[in-house]
Every structure is written in structure tokens, then in C-alpha cells.
Amino acid sequence: MSASGNDLAGAYARVRQASLTLAAPLSAEDCCVQSMPDASPVKWHLAHTTWFFETFVLEPHEAGFAPFHPSFRTLFNSYYQGVGARHPRAERGLITRPGLQQVLDYRAQVDARMQALLASALDASLQALVTLGLQHEQQHQELLLTDIKHLLSCNPLLPAYADAGAGGAMAHAPPLRWLPQDAGLHQIGHAGEGFAFDNEAPRHTVYLNAFALASRPVSNAEYQAFVDVGGYAEPGHWLSEGWDWLQARARDAPMYWQRNDAGGWAEFTLQGLQALAPARPVAHLSYYEADAYARWAGARLPTEAEWECAALEFAPAHEAAIGQRLHPAAMTAASNGCGEVWEWTRSSYAPYPGFQPAPGAVGEYNGKFMVNQYVLRGGSCASPPGHVRPSYRNFFPAGACWQFSGLRLARDL
Secondary structure, eight states: OOOOTHHHHHHHHHHHHHHHHHHTTSOHHHHHOOOSTTSOOHHHHHHHHHHHHIIIIIHHHSTTOOOSOTTHHHHTOOSOTTTOOOOOGGGGGGOOOSOHHHHHHHHHHHHHHHHHHHTSOOOHHHHHHHHHHHHHHHHHHHHHHHHHHHHHHTSTTOOOSSOOOSOOOOSOOOOOOEEEEOSEEEEESOOSSSOOOGGGOSOEEEEEOOEEEESSOOBHHHHHHHHHTTGGGOGGGSOHHHHHHHHHHTOSSOTTEEEOTTSSEEEEETTEEEEOOTTSBOOSOOHHHHHHHHHHTTOBOOOHHHHHHHGGGGHHHHHTOOOOOSSOOOOOTTTTTTTTSEEEEEEEOOOOTTOOOOSSGGGGTTGGGOSSOEEEESOOTTSOTTOOOTTOOEEEOTTOOSSSEEOOOEEEO
């Protein structure tokens, strides 16, 4: 999603309303609670995305600027050390005040001020900054869904965020095919058309040995076979650190899986507890789980360069992405699961050759996180429109699994 001129005001209104629409099914109590340090309360997401526009756009560009509330500068700063003090991330759920209504008032006031600013002539750099803020808010819309899913899963009543949808329970995923790729030089990175985050550039050349990438992600049924044969009890499949991670959590299946009364598997979703759908891509895997399954299957995870080069084989599925959904859809021959789950790669998150962060506090957006994380590719069902593109680089620590993260197999040729 990118815009300029008069289109920017319309894009701003649409993105901001989308956040409110996602929060609408929730109570004020739902919006205040933080279920774990990696997640944030819905109220905080709504406030922080507003803080971004107030701090980075209005403060330097609005005549007679005055903050909505001086304390919000600290309360809703996430990780921008150049801006000043921050409230500890793990304590965001303790911010019972301001209440949800005051946060909504904050959003409304900042939106009115932003629309007044957008009605004036903006130079290219300011248009780019507003566009970055909208892309940033869309990222938080995805986090809002995954964070509220984790929160609701902690409730013994297993409440649903939304009513259950129809369909999606096909018996079998389409047969897995291997997409061979020749050895040689390839170009990866953002090609320069449309919006991209700074970590997607510069475009550059890589050499790849011959390899093959699976035509679709691993399905629930395929991953269940690994679970049912005792894959979580066999240390030989696991990295040493992954085995330690597994033992510390006493995990014997993916996050949100649980045994049903008949001895089969059910899965907690944003639409409540549902029978595990065999043809859907397996989701909510850590890097450790994805790597262990790949070893057990006699394959491996792709590098991010391999993934991006081979993505041209299923680009039409990316272009057909229909926006945010509450759960990955069953795979078919037409969709092949592209854009349903983020796909782990074996690549550490690092800068591309020639990468330069933007000057100032905005430059803290991506670059400073390029350590101790792995790259995921492809987008998920919870990704907003426009965020499912081959060059997009998501990144998380190896143990993260509350996102819609799965895997696609690769192998050497």
C-alpha cells in the first residue's frame, strides 16, 4: 500500500479505520490484557500506531504542535531510543490508565490533525514518512490479531474472536511437487516499484547452487504424521538449542494443538476450537520445529535467497492475495498455500550488501534488529493487503511461534 497527493488522505483514513474494525469485536477488558512479554495489549497497539504519527509527523510539521498528552510520549514508545524514555515492553499490560476510550479519543484527535496536514501540499519526503507510518500500522494490525489469539487461548473457556467461517476442511492438500532451480547468479531484493521497507534493499546479486523448492507449504496432515510417530520425543531430529527449548516447555505438538475427546487433534483458532483441518498449512511453528520436521522429512529449510528466486514459480498466488483472514485456508491446486503462513528460512536476519538505515530515529525501524533472528518469507493469512510480496523480509527469534509461521521444504540437487 503506497499513496501520494490526495490519495494519501484516503489511504490514511482506510488504514486507520481498519485497526478500529479489528478491535471492534473485543471488550475493553480484552483490549487491556497482555498475555506474554512478546505480545502487546490491543489498546497499546491502537495507541502506539497513533503515537507514531503524532511523534514523527505532527511534532516536526504541525504549526503550533502540542501533544495530546505529554505522558503518552513515554507510555507508547516501543523501541525508538532516539525519541526518549520507554515504558518496559513486558509491562504494557499494567497500563490500565489511560482507558480504552481515552485511547480512542487520542486516535480521533490525531486523525483530525493528520487530515488537516494531509490537505496541504506535502513534499516527497513527508509523503514517504506518512506512507511508512501506514505500513507500520498495517504491521500492527497483523500483530493485533496474533496477540489477541494468544490472549484468548489462555482463557479456559477458549472464547472465539469471531464466528466460525464455513469450509476450509478439505481432506487432502494437493500433491507436493518439487520446483527445480538451476545453479547460477540471481537478483534478489526489492526491484524499486511500489513501497518496500529499508531491509528489502538494495537489490543485489547472489550465487545459488542447484536446488528444488516444494510447491506448497507443509500441511497439517503431514506435520501430524511427524507428531504421531514421536517426532517431539526423538532428540535426533532437533538442534541442541531446539531440544532444550522443547524440554523447557514440555511441548509435544505445535502451539494451539490439543487432543480432542476422540483422541484426535483439535486446534485453537480465532474462531474458537476446531478440528484440525488436514489440508491447511501447519501454523504457529517455531524455527526449531520447522527445522526438526525438515530433517525428519529428509529435506531442509530454504535460504531466503532460494525462497525469493523460486517464488516466481508461484507469483500469481501472491498477486491473488485477498487480504487479512482469521486462519490459513485449505490448500488447493490453485492456491498452493502461498501467503497463508509465514515460511521459515534457514537464513539469519542480516543486512543486504550496501544496506544503509534511514537517518534519525526512524532508522531504528529495522536495522538494529539484525542479530539473533531468522528470516521468514511469504506473508500469512493475517497479513494486510500489499504485505504479501516476494521481497518482504519478516524476522523473529528461533523460539517465536505465536505468529502464523509454517514451513516450505527445500532440497539440494
